[in-house]
Amino acid sequence: MPDVFPPDTVRCDACPVLCYIKRGHAGACDRYANVEGQLVRVDPHILLDRAKSQGTPLVPFLEREGDWDGKIMKGQETFVTAIGAGTTYPDYKPAPFIVSSEVEGVDMVTVVTEGIFSYCGVKLKIDTDRHLGPERNLVRAQGEPIGHVTTAEYGSQMLSLGGVHHLTGGSKSEGRVTCETLLELCNGKEVELTIDEGASVRVAAGKPPVVNGQREERMRVGCGSATIGMFAKQWFGKVDDVVVVDDHITGVLSEHQAGKLLGVRETGIAIQGRRSTPGRYFQVAEPGTGWGGTNISDPLTILKPFKPKFAWPHLRLLMVSTTGEQFAYYELDETLRPVEKELPEALKESVGRIRENCEPALTTVLFMGGAGGSLRAGVTENPVKLTDSVKRKLTRVTCGGAPAYIWPGGGITFMVDVTRMPENAFGYVPTPALVAPIEFTLKKDDYAVLGGHVDYVRPLGDVLKEKERQRQLISHAQNPWPLKPHAGGDES
Amino acid sequence: MREPALIRMLPDGRRMHLHDGPIDLIVEANGAPQAVSAAYEAAERRFVSILDELCGELPLLRQAARINSERPRGAVARRMFAAVEPYCEDCFITPMAAVAGSVAEEIIETMTAAADLDRAYINNGGDIALHLGDRQSYKIGMVERPDHPSLFGYLEIISVNPVRGIATSGWRGRSFSLGIADAVTVLADCASAADAAATVVANAVNLPDHPGVRRTPAREISPDSDLGDLQVTRGVEPLSQFEIDEALINGLRAATQLREKGLIHSAALCLQKCVRLLPGLTMKSECDRRDGFPRLRAPEVHARLELAGRTNPHA
Numbered sequence: 001m002p003d004v005f006p007p008d009t010v011r012c013d014a015c016p017v018l019c020y021i022k023r024g025h026a027g028a029c030d031r032y033a034n035v036e037g038q039l040v041r042v043d044p045h046i047l048l049d050r051a052k053s054q055g056t057p058l059v060p061f062l063e064r065e066g067d068w069d070g071k072i073m074k075g076q077e078t079f080v081t082a083i084g085a086g087t088t089y090p091d092y093k094p095a096p097f098i099v100s101s102e103v104e105g106v107d108m109v110t111v112v113t114e115g116i117f118s119y120c121g122v123k124l125k126i127d128t129d130r131h132l133g134p135e136r137n138l139v140r141a142q143g144e145p146i147g148h149v150t151t152a153e154y155g156s157q158m159l160s161l162g163g164v165h166h167l168t169g170g171s172k173s174e175g176r177v178t179c180e181t182l183l184e185l186c187n188g189k190e191v192e193l194t195i196d197e198g199a200s201v202r203v204a205a206g207k208p209p210v211v212n213g214q215r216e217e218r219m220r221v222g223c224g225s226a227t228i229g230m231f232a233k234q235w236f237g238k239v240d241d242v243v244v245v246d247d248h249i250t251g252v253l254s255e256h257q258a259g260k261l262l263g264v265r266e267t268g269i270a271i272q273g274r275r276s277t278p279g280r281y282f283q284v285a286e287p288g289t290g291w292g293g294t295n296i297s298d299p300l301t302i303l304k305p306f307k308p309k310f311a312w313p314h315l316r317l318l319m320v321s322t323t324g325e326q327f328a329y330y331e332l333d334e335t336l337r338p339v340e341k342e343l344p345e346a347l348k349e350s351v352g353r354i355r356e357n358c359e360p361a362l363t364t365v366l367f368m369g370g371a372g373g374s375l376r377a378g379v380t381e382n383p384v385k386l387t388d389s390v391k392r393k394l395t396r397v398t399c400g401g402a403p404a405y406i407w408p409g410g411g412i413t414f415m416v417d418v419t420r421m422p423e424n425a426f427g428y429v430p431t432p433a434l435v436a437p438i439e440f441t442l443k444k445d446d447y448a449v450l451g452g453h454v455d456y457v458r459p460l461g462d463v464l465k466e467k468e469r470q471r472q473l474i475s476h477a478q479n480p481w482p483l484k485p486h487a488g489g490d491e492s
Numbered sequence: 493m494r495e496p497a498l499i500r501m502l503p504d505g506r507r508m509h510l511h512d513g514p515i516d517l518i519v520e521a522n523g524a525p526q527a528v529s530a531a532y533e534a535a536e537r538r539f540v541s542i543l544d545e546l547c548g549e550l551p552l553l554r555q556a557a558r559i560n561s562e563r564p565r566g567a568v569a570r571r572m573f574a575a576v577e578p579y580c581e582d583c584f585i586t587p588m589a590a591v592a593g594s595v596a597e598e599i600i601e602t603m604t605a606a607a608d609l610d611r612a613y614i615n616n617g618g619d620i621a622l623h624l625g626d627r628q629s630y631k632i633g634m635v636e637r638p639d640h641p642s643l644f645g646y647l648e649i650i651s652v653n654p655v656r657g658i659a660t661s662g663w664r665g666r667s668f669s670l671g672i673a674d675a676v677t678v679l680a681d682c683a684s685a686a687d688a689a690a691t692v693v694a695n696a697v698n699l700p701d702h703p704g705v706r707r708t709p710a711r712e713i714s715p716d717s718d719l720g721d722l723q724v725t726r727g728v729e730p731l732s733q734f735e736i737d738e739a740l741i742n743g744l745r746a747a748t749q750l751r752e753k754g755l756i757h758s759a760a761l762c763l764q765k766c767v768r769l770l771p772g773l774t775m776k777s778e779c780d781r782r783d784g785f786p787r788l789r790a791p792e793v794h795a796r797l798e799l800a801g802r803t804n805p806h807a
Contacts (some may be wrong), residue, residue, distance in 0.1 A: 015513025
């Protein structure tokens with residue numbers, strides 16, 4: 001539209017306003033800006049305040065009002081994160097913020113930058129027993145391939161999303177959709193993924209996954225048969241028979257191998273459905289949201305009449321679902337019909353134990369990226385020395401204050417749990433690549449030794465004075481305090 | 493890459509946050525729980541297409557409004573045009589001057605059409621649309637600088653007051669201003685009218701050719717600004733009390749005209765910690781009224797402002 005712009009004007013495509021942004025200025029939203037000719041997200045620069053007591057949730061503070069006297073916050077209690085710090089990439093020059101502070105008598109330096117990661121991705125762990133799709137099949141978002149199904153783990157399915165080949169190796173829209181999906185996932189938003197020849201899932205970090213429209217609540221401790229195996233000993237002698245109702249495999253104590261081994265007497269129980277092996281039944285009902293993932297609300301509907309040859313009056317029967325969320329206790333009357341009774345004290349414990357062993361089903365999102373040479377050059381004049389210092393745990397790596405797991409081997413390849421980072425910590429550039437905050441904290445002496453940009457180190461108090469774009473947050477209660485000397489560089 | 497609109501409940505579980513590009517709304521409705529959720533759902537549904545609708549007509553909306561201008565088509569765009577139309581013969585104004593208030597107004601009307609609410613507000617970065625049922629009220633804090641939200645006073649709006657729109661404009665805010673006011677807050681019938689009027693009054697709080705005011709052509713900062721080559725305020729040096737009074741009186745004059753034409757109900761004008769009020773707003777605390785417009789040194793004095801016209805909705 002308008003006439004001729006200076007050559008380093010960028011056009012922002014984050015929203016349909018499509019602002020032209022001049023170098024050093026922000027767009028109409030004040031959230032995207034032209035930094036050195038690159039479109040960069042410039043949300044308020046986030047500082048973390050050490051939580052006064054453990055267990056304090058992450059709570060955004062309003063921007064501080066009034067003048068800052070520099071005394072309210074003691075230096076060691078504020079950590080400058082890289083969120084919103086900007087980046088000097090791709091220039092070979094010092095990181096935007098190199099901050100010094102004294103912690104427990106030790107001079108510490110934190111090098112703060114936002115990294116632009118073309119080499120990055122997300123490892124997704126989806127807690128579900130449902131079949132999401134064959135291993136190695138493509139995972140798609142908006143129809144574009146953005147990753148693949150990798151291994152199934154115990155009670156979970158892993159997906160590997162992103163990576164340089166999807167971000168930059170495919171079509172333009174593949175890269176765009178990959179970047180968009182990774183960004184949403186890393187910022188805690190829900191995304192919809194479909195797996196070739198498999199399921200459609202809606203996932204968000206730290207939330208239960210929704211598989212084909214069904215929300216997973218709890219991870220089963222095991223299938224019905226496995227549950228019989230685990231608890232047979234605790235039931236023996238307290239009850240005559242137990243049925244663990246499960247959509248996958250319903251287990252029956254008296255017929256099951258575990259019951260036989262204990263010498264549980266035959267009870268004449270008869271189950272609807274297809275018998276697989278002794279004490280294990282498939283398809284006792286239709287799948288649903290009732291007992292143990294079936295569609296039943298009255299468990300007696302899966303029982304056929306007891307066989308008079310084996311059953312006896314006053315026979316005690318426990319029926320329970322695989323998650324322990326549903327249970328009922330019966331005794332047979334003189335005509336061998338089950339009559340519901342209150343669950344005896346002796347059985348309450350075992351039902352409670354099934355329940356407590358079923359953990360909430362969640363989706364875990366780990367961001368994985370590698371700190372490239374130019375990012376490391378912002379920290380030191382000799383990038384390999386930073387790698388070395390990180391490997392020797394002299395330098396701690398955090399992402400928005402959250403601890404990063406550093407992979408052994410070459411380079412600085414790290415993983416971080418996005419739920420431990422402040423909200424909306426990630427951005428992107430249209431390259432496409434993700435923008436992630438990264439901080440390197442080390443002793444000032446060590447920083448000088450590894451060839452750090454010591455002339456650019458600024459005291460924390462100075463940084464705090466630039467309060468225009470700063471936002472203070474309480475640090476995540478589970479994160480180790482990033483400035484604490486010798487806390488180790490590994491995940492806590 | 494088009495970022496999708498963000499729709500979420502704020503951590504308090506009561507307010508909803510709607511965000512899309514430069515639009516950022518905080519929404520709260522009170523009433524029966526089913527009514528509130530119906531209103532929120534309606535707001536969400538309406539919200540997601542608003543930015544795209546506006547951007548579809550952006551070139552037109554960035555042009556100066558004139559009596560014979562081509563009329564925009566979108567519902568929000570029509571509100572914008574209607575809000576600036578009363579000014580288009582007297583000054584340069586584009587429909588963009590009323591964009592924030594018009595979006596807020598569109599959402600509040602969507603919500604009140606969808607459900608019977610006790611009261612509701614939409615806050616679009618300081619431009620506010622209100623809904624007040626019978627005997628309902630809102631207490632609203634007023635700021636003297638939009639970039640530093642320190643309150644200089646409170647204002648209570650009750651259902652019998654005719655005010656349903658409040659907007660604030662100033663050179664420190666997110667939009668450009670031709671004037672030097674830190675903040676001009678306008679009370680009007682609806683949010684779009686308040687937004688346009690706040691822009692016009694803030695432009696009028698001015699000291700033309702004053703060397704202490706730094707101005708830059710809008711286009712040099714933002715190449716596609718609707719203000720083109722007009723000089724927008726980028727900095728104001730500390731002014732003497734005499735200069736502050738002069739600039740504020742310029743604004744008060746303009747505001748008085750708008751009030752006489754029935755375009756606004758009242759206004760509060762802030763410049764370098766001085767606050768002046770148009771009739772309609774009165775200060776409950778003691779203040780200096782030598783020239784007829786109450787004067788307040790903020791924020792030393794926290795005032796409770798009172799809006800006239802409580803008994804007669806058409807006053």
